[in-house]
Amino acid sequence: MNFKEIIKLRHDLHSLAEISGREKQTAQKVKQFLEPLRPLHIVENIGGYGLAAIFDSGKSGSTYMFRAELDALPLEEEIDIDYASLNPKVSHKCGHDGHMAILLGLAGIINSRRDLWKGKVILIFQPAEETGTGADLVWSDVKFKLLKPDFVFALHNLPGYPVNSIIIKTGLFCSASQGLVVKLKGRTSHAGHPEQGNSPLPAMVNLITFLQGLKDRVIGYNRSALVTVIHLQLGERAFGTNPGEGQVMITLRAHQQQDLDLMKSAIAQKVRKLAEIYDLSCSLDWVEYFPPVHNDELCVDKVHQAAHQLKLNIITQEQPFAWTEDFSHFTRNIPGVLFGLGAGEDYPPLHHRNYDFPDSLIETGINLWWNIILNGELSSSTEIAR
Numbered sequence: 478m479n480f481k482e483i484i485k486l487r488h489d490l491h492s493l494a495e496i497s498g499r500e501k502q503t504a505q506k507v508k509q510f511l512e513p514l515r516p517l518h519i520v521e522n523i524g525g526y527g528l529a530a531i532f533d534s535g536k537s538g539s540t541y542m543f544r545a546e547l548d549a550l551p552l553e554e555e556i557d558i559d560y561a562s563l564n565p566k567v568s569h570k571c572g573h574d575g576h577m578a579i580l581l582g583l584a585g586i587i588n589s590r591r592d593l594w595k596g597k598v599i600l601i602f603q604p605a606e607e608t609g610t611g612a613d614l615v616w617s618d619v620k621f622k623l624l625k626p627d628f629v630f631a632l633h634n635l636p637g638y639p640v641n642s643i644i645i646k647t648g649l650f651c652s653a654s655q656g657l658v659v660k661l662k663g664r665t666s667h668a669g670h671p672e673q674g675n676s677p678l679p680a681m682v683n684l685i686t687f688l689q690g691l692k693d694r695v696i697g698y699n700r701s702a703l704v705t706v707i708h709l710q711l712g713e714r715a716f717g718t719n720p721g722e723g724q725v726m727i728t729l730r731a732h733q734q735q736d737l738d739l740m741k742s743a744i745a746q747k748v749r750k751l752a753e754i755y756d757l758s759c760s761l762d763w764v765e766y767f768p769p770v771h772n773d774e775l776c777v778d779k780v781h782q783a784a785h786q787l788k789l790n791i792i793t794q795e796q797p798f799a800w801t802e803d804f805s806h807f808t809r810n811i812p813g814v815l816f817g818l819g820a821g822e823d824y825p826p827l828h829h830r831n832y833d834f835p836d837s838l839i840e841t842g843i844n845l846w847w848n849i850i851l852n853g854e855l856s857s858s859t860e861i862a863r
Contacts, residue, residue, distance in 0.1 A: 480582070483843075484836045486510060487578035488560035491834070494549035494567045494574070497605035500526045503547045503577075507602050510581050514588040517597075523621050524614030525604040531597060531624070532587050538596025539853050542626035542811075543583065543846055544804065545576040546606040555830040571827050572634040572820070575834030577602060579632075579842035586847050594850050599626055609654075609765040612806035628776055629807045630849065634838055635817035636824035638792060641841045643784045644817030646794040647777045651815070652701075653737045653769040654730040654801040658762040659684065659748055663755070665712075665721030677723035678711060680751040684725060685709075687747050695736075695743045702731040702740060703799060732797050734769060767801035768809060776814035783848035789841065792819075818842060 493502050504526040511519055516530040523529060526547060554561045554568040562568040580600045587598050601624075605611030615621050638644055661681065666674025685706060692702045705728045712720025727744070731737040745761055752759035784791050794817075804815045818838055825831040 480840055483578050483582040483585075483839055486581060487574050487834065487836060487839065490574040490577055491569050492560045492563050494554075494562040494564055494569045495547075496551050496567050497548040497608040497611065498525055500547035500604050504528055504602065504604075507547070507577060507581065511584055511600075514584050516584075520620050520624070523601075524611060524616075524618045527602060527604045527611065527615050527618075529599055529601040529621075529624060530584060531599050532584070533597050534591050534595050536595040538594075539627045540597040540599060540625065541850055541853060542599040542601055542624070542629045543580055544601050544603055544629065544631040544807070545580045546571075546573040546611070547577070547602050547604050548573060548607050548611070550607055550828060552828070552830070556833060558833065569834065570829065570832045571607065572832075572834040573606070575634060575836075575838060576632070576842075578839055579846065582839060582843040583846045586843065587850065594853075596853065598850060599624055606803055609767045609801070609803045612803040616806045616810065626811055628773075628779075629811045629813035630776065630780075630846070631802075631804045631813070631815045632818045632842060632845075633802065633815065634820045634827075634834060636820040636826050636832070637822060638817060638819030639790055640819055640821045640835070640837060642790040642792050642819035643780065643845075644792045644794055644819060645772070645777060645780055645814070646797065647772055647774050649732060649797045650770045650772045650794070651798040652730045652732050652767075652801050653734050653805075654728060654765075654767045655737060655741065655763055656765040657727045657729065657741075657744065658764065659725040659727070660760045660762070661723045661725075661752065662758045663721050666719045668717050668719050671719040674719045674721055675756060676712075676720050677755070677757055678720065680755040680757055681709070681711065681723045681725055683751055684747065688727065688744070691740060691743060695739050696731070700731075700733065700736055701797070701799070702729070702736050704729055704740065730799055730801065732769065767803050768805040769797070770802050770805040770815050771808055772814045772816070773808070773812035776812055777816075779849050779852060780814055780816055780845070782852055783845050786848055787841070787844055789845070790819075
């Protein structure tokens with residue numbers, strides 16, 4: 478395995494950065510790399526621009542699926558690198574380019590060493606993870622139903638932890654979340670005669686105050702949840718106009734699905750009540766749903782075994798993470814695990830303008846996946862020979 482080639486590939490993918498649902502060039506680049514590696518099939522256009530490469534050892538055994546994400550973020554590339562994003566206001570600030578490179582490096586290993594493993598391996602490259610829609614679209618696609626994996630695995634690089642450490646937890650690993658867009662409509666009027674209109678401002682202020690204490694009122698102090706107002710809009714930038722329309726955008730997070738549902742119900746009731754009190758029309762648009770990720774105990778054990786063999790530092794996460802991942806759409810239906818791969822304790826955080834995937838993680842990621850494949854059928858495994 479030529480790791481320099483895989484690093485160069487990561488840089489190429491970085492420069493192609495495309496937002497969720499528009500990952501056409503990225504998918505083509507992935508397919509181009511996979512074709513010479515003799516997969517049994519490459520299934521395209523799964524849930525959008527998603528694709529899956531199926532490798533068959535020719536020997537009976539389990540089917541392991543490994544996932545990476547195709548999409549980037551709608552953020553300007555601000556770091557000075559020679560492989561910077563070619564697409565304005567789009568860049569890989571979550572490391573999906575690195576996750577893809579790890580899977581593509583794994584593809585080279587499983588192709589060249591088919592005599593060492595059994596069963597099938599599916600490498601799936603999922604669209605639209607950042608919007609929370611991709612995994613569900615993939616799972617619902619009839620083409621995915623034909624793949625039938627026995628186990629599903631994914632990793633995500635995690636700044637704030639030692640380089641190449643494994644951050645893992647059995648059971649609930651990260652939160653459920655959902656976005657909400659609340660629209661309130663009254664009547665515009667001249668700014669000199671606000672009494673002739675009906676501004677949604679008082680209702681918006683009331684709603685925001687209500688949201689500040691929602692978690693403690695609805696689900697109590699001893700369970701984890703979070704309400705974040707992410708955007709407000711009132712009227713237009715016209716000094717002569719009293720606003721008639723307003724919008725509040727909110728993100729809800731909870732470790733437990735039932736707590737998320739309780740908060741959703743409470744907000745919906747409050748919005749409708751405020752609309753009635755202030756004589757407004759209202760709408761609620763629920764978007765970007767991420768179910769909670771639950772890690773299967775057997776799959777966690779497989780990661781532990783591979784990590785021990787590679788002498789990696791394993792960090793057992795005590796509490797679930799507050800962030801979300803749509804990988805949950807897979808683990809709700811298939812035994813699986815999502816875990817973190819440490820990117821460095823002082824490394825820029827995900828989605829930060831100075832973030833770039835650390836190339837030093839690629840070799841560890843490939844080795845880890847490879848050992849899991851070997852351990853599926855054998856009692857011992859080896860690190861990739863350089």
